[in-house]
Each structure stands twice: as structure tokens, then as C-alpha cells.
Amino acid sequence: MDSKEFRKNAHDIIDWIADYMDGVRDYPVRSQVAPGEVRAKLPDTPPEEAESFDQLMADFKDTILPGVTHWQHPRFFAYFPANVMPESQLAEMLISAMGINAMLWETSPAATELEEAMMDWLKDILDLPRAWDGVIQDTASSATFCAVLAARERATGWKVNETGLQHAPMMAFYTSAEAHSSLEKAVKMAGLGRTSIRLVPTDLDHAMQPAALAAMMEEDRKAGIIPAMVMATVGSTSVGAADPLKAIGVIARANKAYFHVDAAWAGSAMMCPEFRYLLDGVEGADSFVFNPHKWMGVQFDCTAHFVRDRDTLVRTLTILPAYLETREGSRVKDYRDWGVQLGRRMRALKLWFVIRLRGIEGLRTMFRNHVAWTLDLAAKIRETDGFELVTGPNLSLLTFRVLRQGMDKEEQDALTEKLLAKVNDDGFTYLTRTLVNGRPVIRFQVGQVQTTKEDVMDAWGRVAELSEGL
DSSP states (O other): OOHHHHHHHHHHHHHHHHHHHHHGGGSOSSOOOOTTHHHHHSOSSOOSSOOOHHHHHHHIIIIIGGGOOOTTOTTBOSSSOOOOOHHHHHHHHHHHHHTOOOSSSTTOHHHHHHHHHHHHHHHHHHTOOTTOEEEEESOHHHHHHHHHHHHHHHHTTTOHHHHOSTTOOOEEEEEETTSOTHHHHHHHHTTOOGGGEEEEOBOTTSOBOHHHHHHHHHHHHHTTOEEEEEEEEBSOTTTOOBOOHHHHHHHHHHTTOEEEEEOTTGGGGGGSGGGGGGGTTGGGOSEEEEOHHHHSSOOSSOEEEEESOHHHHHHHHOOOOGGGOOSSGGGSOOGGGGSSOSSOOOTHHHHHHHHHHHOHHHHHHHHHHHHHHHHHHHHHHHTSTTEEEEEEEETTEEEEEEOOTTOOHHHHHHHHHHHHHHHHHHOSOBOEEEEETTEEEEEEEOOOTTOOHHHHHHHHHHHHHHHTTO
16 A cells, blocks of 8 residues: 555545544444354455455444444443544554654653653642652553562562562452452462452442452461552442452551552543542552543543552563663663553553643543533432432433332342343343342433533433333
């Protein structure tokens, strides 16, 4: 493909993208294909000769598009958002065209120094400690893995990286039962085993109980087990719960445990002063993470990972073969030492575009609208016969279930599951399930960048309508 063909084809794709953003409401939110349906339409073997771009795009529309769940749909209320603002898309085009590997300062000084600047901007926006350092990871799961590795090394006097786990003491990693599963995966990948994880009980608001944490740490110490790390959550995946950071931080420091705070979803909203109280005590953390690629409109992947002590992270992860040595040495940041990956994308450009072109007040307005509309939705659920608001709203997340007079819990739970399947098969909106106190509920999370209040209420209206036929 020469530059002339590229120019024409690129214009066609831009036109398609613009039409897609304008017309995404016309699609069912969740893909309606059956398992294997897309694969059955794909050829068994690749073409020997080049095919035309027009044919490729035709196949994209006929084969791929029906199998897409539309995360940018204004009535996508499942999981947490993976938002794509147009401003971010423009940056992503430039990133793709330049194909930069931002592993070293030398491999693109602008990539490193823009990343430094964007992390400083985010510290200001979220009112985080100025002394912290930051890096952009691919996902919060990677940041959590880095935290686990750093905690492991600090707890063992940096011996595991040298001699392995065979002579290491037993360690414990604490989090609430509401925390994200990434901690469990990170602990397993670090070779520490699931038995080292401690799930701390939660209170009626589904937040970690500090007294229970302290008791579990004391019990482990008496058994000769080192309390290595505590992970607190602000905006838990199931219900949006927020752990009391200040109290947890005091306990973590008293036990010399690494303190990591996961605000993957909710962190973006902390740029609104009225929500910032949820981060009270974060200044006591050793690391903090949130995902601009969730609620902030910076498309996947872009995770902001902050650390109190950069040397702990870098010492844990540094590998310096001769072919990566540079003349600048310690005078610059080489972000390859700050994460799992050696090769790194230039993700900072997306932050730069979104923050400059949307503005902090523009972002705050979006968050405030989403939270306000969720409050309105909660009121609507409370006044709708046949439903129970179970949790929230916590920021822009709530959960509900079917409630029928004369039915026992098991029958109502079965109807809740049936309603969810019916809603998602219908395609008008997309919701997901979770468990609250062992019982199924339906999550409703408002966060898509194009969502309006009408989208929220229309989605609820369809849910209520579909429930009538249960």
C-alpha cells in the first residue's frame, strides 16, 4: 500500500469511525451472535495474494461487526466503562503512525518526558502528594503485580530476586473480600500461592474492617508469617465500595507492610473536589493506581501508577543488559525499569490530548452528570414496584434485584437471573451481575462518554418493561 492508497483508505476509515460514533445507538449493545458464529465465517487459510481494501472492509462490516459488543454505546451500563473520547482517538492515530517504543529515554525523549509531565498533571488534578513519582502502565492488573513484587522484595530484604522463593519466609497479603481479582492473580504469578492471601471481612457498606485487618496481621505474626502487603480499594468492582484508607494505612505502617491503593475505576472522579474525600489517607500509601482508560475517556490502555518511593519499584524490576545501557544513565528516567514490559507504547500522548482538548472542567462535568443521573435512577428504582435497590449508589454504580411479594429468596434470585438474561438478549441495554451477601444482583454503572440522562432512564424503562413478562 503506497501513500496515495493509504491516504484514500484512511479517509474511508475516518468516515466510517465518525459515522459509527454518530450511529452507534442503532446497534444492539451486546453482540447477539452465537458461540462460533464469527469463526465459521472466517476462511480456514490465509490468502496467498493480496486482497483489495474494499473487500476487506466489506468483510469487516459483514463478519466482524455483528460479533462486536459496543462498549461505546450510550446504553452500555455493564462492567466499568472503557471509554473512547474522540480526542483520544486522534492521539491514538498519531501513536500508531509513529510506532514508538518508549522503553528508554533514548528511544524517544519526548515519550518519556511527556509521560513525566502527564503524571505530574494527574497528581495536581487528583491532589496527590507532590513527592510521588508516576508511570503509565498498561492496566491496573500490571500495577498490582508490580506492587506485589515490590512488597515481596521489601519484606524479604531483597533476597527473593537473588536466591528465589525456596528459602523465603512465609508472607501474607491482605485485601477485602470485595477487592478485584487482580491481587489473587498477581500473588500467584509472583510464586507466593493463593494460601498467602487473606480476605479481610467487610462492614455493612462492604468496606474493609480495620480492626479485623489488625487482628489478622497479629495472628500471622504470631505464626511466624510476615505481613507483606495490604491492598485497599476505592470503588470496588461489585458495588463501588470504598475502604477507609487512613485507618488501614496506620495499621499497614505499624506492621511494616507495603500499602497499595486500587482506585482503578473511581480514581478518575477524584478530580471533583466533592468526591475527593474517598481518598482521605491515600498520602500514607506506598503506591496508588487508577485507570484513565475507564472513566476518563482515554482509550484502553492507559493506567496511572504512582509510587511513594521510586527506588523500591525500580530496584525490584531493574535488569540492565549491555544492549540497554545508554550514555544518559541515571540522569534520565528509563521507564522499562518501572513495569513488567520492556517494550512500551507512547500512552502519554492520549492523556495530553484529552486533558488539553476536553479540559478539567469538561471532565468534571461528565463525572458529575453520571453521578447525578445514577442518583435519579436510584430514586426511580425505589419507586418501581417489583424491584429492590440493594447497594448504592456509590458514585455512578448501584445494584438491584427483583422483589416479588409471596416469593422466597431462592425464587426471587432465580427471577433476577432470568431478568438479566432477558435484558441482555434484548440488546437495548447491557447489564452484568454480581453477588451481594451471597445473592445475585444486577449491576447498573453509568459511565459512557456519550450517555445522556435519557439513555439512563430509557434503559431502566426497558428493564422494568421486560420484567413484567417474568
